[in-house]
Amino acid sequence: MSILRVLLAIFFPPLAVIDRGCGSVLIVLILTLCGWVPGVIGALVILNKNE
Numbered sequence: 001m002s003i004l005r006v007l008l009a010i011f012f013p014p015l016a017v018i019d020r021g022c023g024s025v026l027i028v029l030i031l032t033l034c035g036w037v038p039g040v041i042g043a044l045v046i047l048n049k050n051e
Helices: 003-011 022-034 036-048
Strands: none
Touching: 003 036, 022 036
16 A cells, blocks of 8 residues: 555545445445545555455
């Protein structure tokens, strides 16, 4: 996980997970619409997974 991805996850979470697939982007987008903090946490969790 690069520092650029972490910063992107903090400022605009859905854009940080765009390469992880449509489902991840949709989940993070919904979490971000519910609140900024859940979106950031969701993006960081998805980015931290090793696939």
